[in-house]
Amino acid sequence: MTRVLVCVQPARGHVGPTKPIVAALRAAGHEVAVVTGARYRRAFEELGAEVRVLPPEADFDETDLDGSIPGRAGLRGLKLARFELANFVRVLPAQLSVMDHDADVVLCDPLFMAGLALVRRADRPRLLTLGFLPFMPPVPTGPPPRGPADHLRGAVLKTLAPWVLGPAQQRARELLGGDPGMLFTDWPLHSDGVLQMTCSGFEYPRTEAPLHFIGPTTVSGAGEHPLPPWWDDLDGSRPVIHVTQGTVANDDLGRLVEPAIAALAGEDVLVVATTCGGRLRPGPLPPNVRVAEFLPYDELLPRCAAMVTNGGYGGVNHALRYGVPLVVVGASEDKREVAARVTWSGAGIGRARGSAAPRTLRRDVRAVLAEPRYRDRARELAAEMAAGPSMAEVVQLITAGRE
Template identity: 45%
Template sequence: MLSTSYPAAPLSLLVCSTPVHGHVTPLLAVVRTLVASGHEVRFLTGARYREAVEATGAIWKPLPADADFDDRDIDAAFPGRAGLRGVDSAKWDLRHIFLDPAPSQLRAVDSLLAEAPVDAVLTESMFFGALLLLCRPAGQRPPVVNLGIVPLALRSRDTAPFALGIPPLPGVVGRIRNALLNWSTERLVFGDLQRQAQLLAAEVGDRALTTHAMNYPALADAIVQFSVPEFEYPRSDLAVPVHFVGPVSLASASTTPLPEWWDDLDDRRPVVHVTQGTVADADLEDLVLPTLRALADRDVLVVASVGAHRLQAGSLPANARVAPYLPYDRLFPRLSALVTNGGYGGAHYALAHGVPILATGNTEDKAEVAARVAWSGAGLRLKPRSGRVDERSVGAAVDRLLSESSFRGNARRIGDAIASAPGSAGVETVLRGVIRTAPPARSGSATP
């Protein structure tokens, strides 16, 4: 365990994120804490997030135009993406949204390091400019700390490849399975991505890429995972230190106004919340509307957040209530269950309040979140078919969450671990330890 008796000297830090809401938001919570502790923080991300970054007290630095985009309409920003699904969509996103901007991202990082040296660089996993930075010798770069905003994606003999949503299988059989899946996924499914990453590393780095592109956080000096061990698969063969600090954005008081029906939550019926998050909410038939219909005949109150969608009250079941957005800090203590497509932050918010989860996501990192919900015993996983969930299955799953006490018991167990975790404050402890053990030549290094 890292000692907390570190020097009080302020640090100079560079935080980097792709310009995507779910990537930037948890980093804002970390930056706010670091700035409040007296550290100087520059935050490299997209123009859309300038105001949010500056509100933390950090200095916003713009990504180059060819690495910036408006994530509110990804298909418009990347026309070649429209219509892709499943593996094809994942491969396209990884290559064009995340890997292609990496050289430009690295040039921006180098420029900022030349402008003012830093004690460490903090970066989320999909900022692939960090992959290229980590292809330099340790003496020619600052320490790099990876911030785990999605489930831990490190390759391990104990786990299947990330994004497949396959839980661990103990013993020799499981390790053989994992080895075969890792080999086939890295070489057959994401082989093109790896070849492109190796080409980029050869062009801008001083050594070859020594691991698969998706596993590049293993090259970092440390990983700070925004979760607790109780919600993450154990691994016995990790070379990089992984520090669990718990979720980092639970404490902020919401300013979202209460809907006019808020007092209906007091009628003693179990309250079930359903959400598709803030990104995957283009079609409410994917999850929200099927859930409202599935629970229409149950003695529960179903509360949905629907974003910009406008639903007529007369078209809803009698036990349904909807609002564009809801104050989660006031809603979640009242919940009996959460139905979600599986956002990492939302799942942790539910667990922090001991709320059992039905997770249905099967894209991006959501399949991994859903798999961990089921593996941990804190809820159930329901795989959609062609992007949609089966209403009868949703109803049956929610019935189980409400009637079987083990789900709430496991959610509370994980919630207790979250309550004991340091959150954003734990990031500084990790940083101090990494900086203290780094070779002196590394701190403040920019380009070779």
């Protein structure tokens, strides 16, 4: 039996892909403790794991970030990015306060900055990074340059990086009592491996990090999200286009969902939109649109011809698992990076911006449907994911040498 400590930020997009790993570890007879927020305590306890709730100063409510994280309200753009990065580091001591040192293996969220403290310890347990975000270290990162535009992009990132990352790096020095010896975001490079939840064809070629491509792990079946009354409309008579802004960024569906509905209103497709807690503007919907709050992806995605999304890493890889090509429009958090990977991998069209006009979305969806190269590439990535390790093999990878 291996003692595994799992450290995960209290956010749906982090918890969702972590739960199947915890369930598999428990099913294999291993002892699992989870450090996360109060909101997700029950979800992990139901899997048989011990849960240690983060102290209030390190916990937050992803549905009310401004209300649950002091100082965040009113910030936008790069100022918000600077604040959030510094805040990730600020809570490092509070995270460490609920982590014991008896674990054989630690699985750590890349944004859980206790990982930075752990990689510096000579006597630390085996430390693996949970790769449910695009792999970006060393920062700044990007695809292999193909021309002057890529070189210019790299130069701009290198110029901006010190300003954006500086406050967080200084806080890391203060909390750790000296220079951490690395950029605070780069600690996964010094872990014992990264369980990257995609396939190699969707990540830039890397030589610096011990990446283990395990494919997407999230499960989303009808048991979690019941089928709506109109489900039989997905009968294959028209291409199904799924539209979503992900599970969190739904305070304003006018950024993507509503423009996509307008863009596709006159097309010979069936638009299936999820609101995930958001609200559409009042008024009648076009006859080719169906709406639900949540839908089971393992039931929906095999029926889809394309997916329009703001670029959550988990949702994008869930689509690629089923060979669904993508139109991505997103710029917040890591979504700019996801959009870039969609374009780079050839599995769709990615736009690193906060929103897009209906005419742009209509053109992009038409292109993804009409040009076989997008679906062919998405299917190639699906085949690569299917050939990846089983969950039993992932468990063996985690517990290697500890049983």
